[in-house]
Amino acid sequence: MKAAVIVFPGSNCDRDLKVALAQSMGREPEMVWHGNSELPDTDLIAIPGGFSYGDYLRSGAMAANSPIMREVVKRAEGGTPVLAICNGFQVATETGMLPGALLRNAGQKFVCRDVDLQIAAQNERFVGGFEQGEVVRFPVAHHDGNFYADEDKLNELESEGQIAFRYVTPEGEQTAEANPNGSLNNIAGIYNKAGNVLGLMPHPERLISKELGGTDGKRFFDHLVNSIG
Amino acid sequence: MTEITKDIVAEHGLTEGEYDEVLKILGRTPNLTELGIFSVMWSEHCSYKSSKKWLKTLPTEAPWVICGPGENAGVIDIGDGQAAIFKMESHNHPSFIEPYQGAATGVGGIMRDVFTMGARPIANMNALRFGRPDHPKTGHLVSGVVAGIAGYGNCMGVPTVGGETNFHPSYDGNILVNAMTVGLAETDNIFYSAAAGVGNPVVYVGSKTGRDGIHGATMASAEFDDDSEEKRPTVQVGDPFTEKLLLEACLELMATDAIVAIQDMGAAGLTSSSFEMADKGGVGIELNLDLVPMREEGMTPYEIMLSESQERMLMVLKPDREEEARRIFEKWELDFSVIGKVTDTGRMILTMNGEVAADLPVAPLADAAPEYDRPWTKTEPPAVIRGEDVTAPNDLGEVLLKLMGSSEIASRRWIWEQYDHMVMGDTIQRPGGDAAVVRVHGTKKALAITTDCTPRYCYADPETGGAQAVAEAWRNITATGGQPLAITDCMNFGNPQRPEIMGQFVGCIDGMRAACTALDFPVISGNVSLYNETNGTGIYPTPAIGGVGLLADYAKMTTLAFKEAEDVVVLIGELTGEMGQSLYLSEIEGREEGAPPAVDLEKERKHGDYVREMIEKGLVTAAHDISDGGLGVALAEMAIAGNIGAEITLETSLPLHAALFAEDQACYVLTVKPDDVEMLRGFALAEDIPLHIIGTIGHTDLKIDGALTISVSRLKEVHAKWLPALMSRPGSE
Numbered sequence: 001m002k003a004a005v006i007v008f009p010g011s012n013c014d015r016d017l018k019v020a021l022a023q024s025m026g027r028e029p030e031m032v033w034h035g036n037s038e039l040p041d042t043d044l045i046a047i048p049g050g051f052s053y054g055d056y057l058r059s060g061a062m063a064a065n066s067p068i069m070r071e072v073v074k075r076a077e078g079g080t081p082v083l084a085i086c087n088g089f090q091v092a093t094e095t096g097m098l099p100g101a102l103l104r105n106a107g108q109k110f111v112c113r114d115v116d117l118q119i120a121a122q123n124e125r126f127v128g129g130f131e132q133g134e135v136v137r138f139p140v141a142h143h144d145g146n147f148y149a150d151e152d153k154l155n156e157l158e159s160e161g162q163i164a165f166r167y168v169t170p171e172g173e174q175t176a177e178a179n180p181n182g183s184l185n186n187i188a189g190i191y192n193k194a195g196n197v198l199g200l201m202p203h204p205e206r207l208i209s210k211e212l213g214g215t216d217g218k219r220f221f222d223h224l225v226n227s228i229g
Numbered sequence: 230m231t232e233i234t235k236d237i238v239a240e241h242g243l244t245e246g247e248y249d250e251v252l253k254i255l256g257r258t259p260n261l262t263e264l265g266i267f268s269v270m271w272s273e274h275c276s277y278k279s280s281k282k283w284l285k286t287l288p289t290e291a292p293w294v295i296c297g298p299g300e301n302a303g304v305i306d307i308g309d310g311q312a313a314i315f316k317m318e319s320h321n322h323p324s325f326i327e328p329y330q331g332a333a334t335g336v337g338g339i340m341r342d343v344f345t346m347g348a349r350p351i352a353n354m355n356a357l358r359f360g361r362p363d364h365p366k367t368g369h370l371v372s373g374v375v376a377g378i379a380g381y382g383n384c385m386g387v388p389t390v391g392g393e394t395n396f397h398p399s400y401d402g403n404i405l406v407n408a409m410t411v412g413l414a415e416t417d418n419i420f421y422s423a424a425a426g427v428g429n430p431v432v433y434v435g436s437k438t439g440r441d442g443i444h445g446a447t448m449a450s451a452e453f454d455d456d457s458e459e460k461r462p463t464v465q466v467g468d469p470f471t472e473k474l475l476l477e478a479c480l481e482l483m484a485t486d487a488i489v490a491i492q493d494m495g496a497a498g499l500t501s502s503s504f505e506m507a508d509k510g511g512v513g514i515e516l517n518l519d520l521v522p523m524r525e526e527g528m529t530p531y532e533i534m535l536s537e538s539q540e541r542m543l544m545v546l547k548p549d550r551e552e553e554a555r556r557i558f559e560k561w562e563l564d565f566s567v568i569g570k571v572t573d574t575g576r577m578i579l580t581m582n583g584e585v586a587a588d589l590p591v592a593p594l595a596d597a598a599p600e601y602d603r604p605w606t607k608t609e610p611p612a613v614i615r616g617e618d619v620t621a622p623n624d625l626g627e628v629l630l631k632l633m634g635s636s637e638i639a640s641r642r643w644i645w646e647q648y649d650h651m652v653m654g655d656t657i658q659r660p661g662g663d664a665a666v667v668r669v670h671g672t673k674k675a676l677a678i679t680t681d682c683t684p685r686y687c688y689a690d691p692e693t694g695g696a697q698a699v700a701e702a703w704r705n706i707t708a709t710g711g712q713p714l715a716i717t718d719c720m721n722f723g724n725p726q727r728p729e730i731m732g733q734f735v736g737c738i739d740g741m742r743a744a745c746t747a748l749d750f751p752v753i754s755g756n757v758s759l760y761n762e763t764n765g766t767g768i769y770p771t772p773a774i775g776g777v778g779l780l781a782d783y784a785k786m787t788t789l790a791f792k793e794a795e796d797v798v799v800l801i802g803e804l805t806g807e808m809g810q811s812l813y814l815s816e817i818e819g820r821e822e823g824a825p826p827a828v829d830l831e832k833e834r835k836h837g838d839y840v841r842e843m844i845e846k847g848l849v850t851a852a853h854d855i856s857d858g859g860l861g862v863a864l865a866e867m868a869i870a871g872n873i874g875a876e877i878t879l880e881t882s883l884p885l886h887a888a889l890f891a892e893d894q895a896c897y898v899l900t901v902k903p904d905d906v907e908m909l910r911g912f913a914l915a916e917d918i919p920l921h922i923i924g925t926i927g928h929t930d931l932k933i934d935g936a937l938t939i940s941v942s943r944l945k946e947v948h949a950k951w952l953p954a955l956m957s958r959p960g961s962e
Contacts, residue, residue: 009562010470012386016654035560049652051384054470110379112649141383141649203651211657211668211783 001228003029004042006072006088008063013049013086013203020205021046024221037067043228044081045072047088049141049203059102059144060090069095081125081228082197086142089189089199098192098199099157100149105142106182112141114213115180115202116170117188120163126191126198127164129223135172136216138202140180140188145201147183147190154184164189164198231261241268247599254593262531262579262587267594269497269535270504273759276598279725280757283738287752288745293714294753300421301342301493303753304414305715307779311669312416313676314348317356317409317717317775319758324406325453327464328373333381334467334539335408340385341493344476345542347420347483348412351653352667353382355392355408356680356719356773360401362636367396368961370404371644378408379647384469385476388656389648390665393680396636399688402453402763407719409775411678413669420483422492424510424545424571429489431503431514431569432551434558435475435541439524441465442498442537452724453763471540471563478561479542487550494541500534502543507577508595516569518581530579530586545571605731610690614823616806616887619814625861625885626937628817630947632858632890633865635816639951661870662789663705663853666780675783677711679776683857684769686825689810691736695772696828698737699744700894702776704854707837708897710787710844711778713748718755718774723767725759733770740828741772747830748837750776787844789853791871794927796850797906798875802836802896803919804860806887812858813890825892832895839918840897848905855896861889861933863898868931868941869948877924878934885936900926 003021007014014031021029021044030040034052039045053062063069073095076082084092092098105111114137119130130136149157157163165188167179179186181201189200204217231237238248241264251259251267259267269275277284289297295312296304302316320335340350355378360367382389387410424431442465482488490510492502499521507514518533528536546554551567558565572578577594579587622628632638645660657675658666664679681701687694699716706713718741723730745751761768780786808814809823843849851871855863868874881888901909906922913920932938955961 010384010473012384012473012652016652019654050386051470051473054384054468054473056470109376110383110647110649112383112651113646139651141651143383206651206654208654212651212654213657213659 001025001225002042003044003046004032004040005029005046005048006032006034006068008034008052008066010052010054011048011050013205016205017046017048020208020217020221023208023218024225032068034066034068037071039068039071039075044083045075047084047091049086049088052087052091060087060094063091064094073097076197079196084197084199085203086201089201090144092197092199097197098190099153100147100190102144103146103148104144105146110143111180112139113180114139116168116178117165117202118168118172120166121161123164123191123195125227126224128227129219133172135168135170137207137214138204138217139206140202142201145181145183147187149184157190160193162191162193163187164191165200233258233264241265242272243268247271250597254590254597262534263589265531265535266500266587266589269500270594271598275497275501277757278599279601279603279759280720280734281600282602283735286738287742289751289753291749291751294751295416297753298755301345303715303717304346304419305753306416307669307674309672310416312414312419313411313777314343314346314414315409315411315717315775315777316342316754317407317719317773318756319719319721320406320408321403321721321758321761323464324374325404328370329377330464330466332374332377332406334465335406336378336381337467337469337472337539338495339408339410340387340472341495343410343412344479345420345491345493346414347418348414349480350387350410350412352411352665352678353387353389353408354678354680354775356682357392357394358400358405358771359396360404361398362396362955364401365960368956368958372956372961374406375644375647381467381469383649385473386652388650388652390650390656390667390678391660394641394644395684397684397769399769402766403761403768405721405771407773409680409717411676411777418483420488420491422490422506422509424490424506424512424514426489427571427573429545429548429571430551430567431516431571432544432546432554433521433541433566433568434544435563436468436471436538437522437524437564438533438536439538440528440532440536443532443535452760465537465539467539474561474563475540475542478558478563481557482554485553487546487554489545489547491542491544494543496537498535498537504577504591504595506543506545507591513572513574513576513591514569515572515578518579518586520566520568522564522566530581603725603731604728605735606728607732608691608736611809611824613807614809616808616884616891619808619886621884621886622817625889626939628890629861629865629937629939632812632816632862633944634947634951635812637812638858638862640948641952642949643952643956657783657786658709658788663708664711666709666783666786668783673782675780675786677706677709677778677780679705680773681705682771682773684771685810685821687737687770687772689825691733691770692740693825693828695737695740696744696830697825697894698772698774699741699748699750700828700833701856702774703748703750704837706776706778707841708787708852708854709780710785710841711780712841713750713776713778715751715753716774716776718752718772720755720757721761721768721771721773722759723762730767737770737772744830747834785845785847787849787852789867789870790851791867791873791875791900791926792850794873795903796900796926797903797922798877798924798926799899799901799909800896800921800923801840801899801918802893804881804883804888804891804893806883806891808887808891811890811892826894828894836895836897836918839913839916840899843909843912848901848909849899850902851900853898855893855898857892859890859892865931865944867898869945872941873926874928874930874932874941875924875926876932879923889936
């Protein structure tokens, strides 16, 4: 399997994502500088977290207009799996690859902590390694993670099974306290309609070993790598 | 041309004697630009004129020290051709005036100091002091400072892994914001600031120069009064995105061999960076100020030289390497301009619009920087307060709950959850423990990092307080299993022209020197912040210590959390029951009195070396040192972190309130598997270490025989709620 990680000026989880992918793939992903207008031949495109272009204008807005993103959108339309984490999720909504928007956290503050997430819909490629309804733990670290979509869009996401992860209590309850940023319906991650683009605010690449405090992220990447083959 | 009057000299913070020295060096009257340069170079902030005499007495060497004080940051060898580079620096005055930008640019500045030397920053820490919690400004200042630190560090993608925060009325008018960065470099690729090579190009990179921050260094060298808020225009504005680009561009260029010397533009901007580079290299520099990238029109040489615009660097490159370097900086969309060259004249010659704007001799200006032996008076050590002299409380459980929910002990989660403390994927001990631990990427090694100081001890007895701050940093690293290697210090004091303040400085240095020597824990970098006074009232003396240690194998790391039922709780060290300056006295009896707990450096060394050895042997399941709040608070913190209780029995002749809440030094609480107790005891006997078995882990309560029974969930609740409650008060945004 081959993977490509897109690097923007201001990306800062690119190395973490590379380490996590390399651990599961047994080889390193290719790091692709944003200024390139060509994407390599790849089985997975990953858009990392960080502060692309310093979050100026709006989180993800400038990166969405970067030359490389036109190629990413084209590949996604052609069916290539795209994993967009944190700032990557913001970029993906700004390009229209994913619906909705990520607003400033309801608490107005940056929040960095482990959160419990429920696997809300089955998607064999991305979360086939988990049971539907299972609660997993990844950290969040963001200032703008408050998922918003208008009512029609939200209903559509719910009815089409496009909600990937929800913030829940360790027991799996969807409460306001479990929601770190005020996201509608406790949404932490979503799929596009075709199911090949996953955007999520939490960082699975941060919990990939016992020393780091958990291995749910490793399970996520191990399965993803296996399923893409 | 502006005439240099007495008033202008005074406005520049130069004394008459200092100005006479200026006239002597130049043999003529300086122009305004030259006066401005003298003013910042000889400011307290840049020249260390009041502190130098005493700083020189600190130990700065050890076999593992590669570079001690004097460069942008200190460097230690951590084996395998790798070096840790670190420093802590204050940004107190600007943070009080403009908390978000003041704190943010403090973080930006310290990171630049570290990556200037060729290191990738891998961890940020901080040491913060605010006024009393109910002061009307405290909430606003905490909120702004924390957001500023977060805003800068998070965007840079460098984890902020911990720190310390105190609240005390002595900081009502002068908060302290001390930021520390630790970076990682290859020992054979470290960069220094001495300019060399006559004819070599001097290059400006990074952001453009604007009018922000002019005279920041002078502001940081004066007291505050009621009009200090009007100094807001002197606070710089940070741009972490540009600094992230600057970091990547510098590291990319550093991977080539094009750089001769490099220096960041921090306090006193282009003035201090160019003079330091020329002075260290024993050369001259010519700069054409027309070539400095500028953000605003019509800037004068005075403004260009004194601007403290952020995210800028000055470099000397090897001949004919400009184009290679330019390509890298252009890729990162940063300004790159050859603004001058190295000369053999020993003079700094600045030109603009075809005219000489300044012509100054480098070495005389640097060498003649004033150095004062200011008069000082020793703080009289107060009397020891023994446990017997303190009335026993009615309910020890209430006491423990009150301490756990007090401003000094309560959880700092509200603060560190705003910091991205996990980015870079190597944080293996997160905030809230004794020291943060960050892996050395791709190796078995890890660095343990801590910041420590107990200002109320330093105020009561500066010498003991100075020693205690160093000892606590050393213990905190030890408690993770790390070998403490070196410290950086941030010396925050009041007005040194008052003998009692100067005496606090001298006393703290004396204590630090003793502790650094006894513990083989040299000072490799640091900074001094004086004049932390408002309307004549000084802060508590606060020599903040940033310590770094090495774990050879992070698999052996310990944390403070109780791990498993049946583990045995062991106390290492002796309880003396001295209660002077304890939190017990201030929180329960409302008095800050007496001598701080005695620091016995020989015992510190012995007990700490033993604890580390036991951790190394794999015999220890949890470790925590005793500090603020004493044994009682230490046990509660371990229970909260592990979410499991313990049953403790103390066999002691001390009154229980003294045994539990005296802040005895050189003490640790360990837990150990029942099967390993005898082995642990055997080593203790052989090494003459005081060891007491005091209990067993289990159940949901912390139970101390004859004293208290409190559920861990209740302790946790009280510990957790204080800071969020403070920060939800109106006006705290």
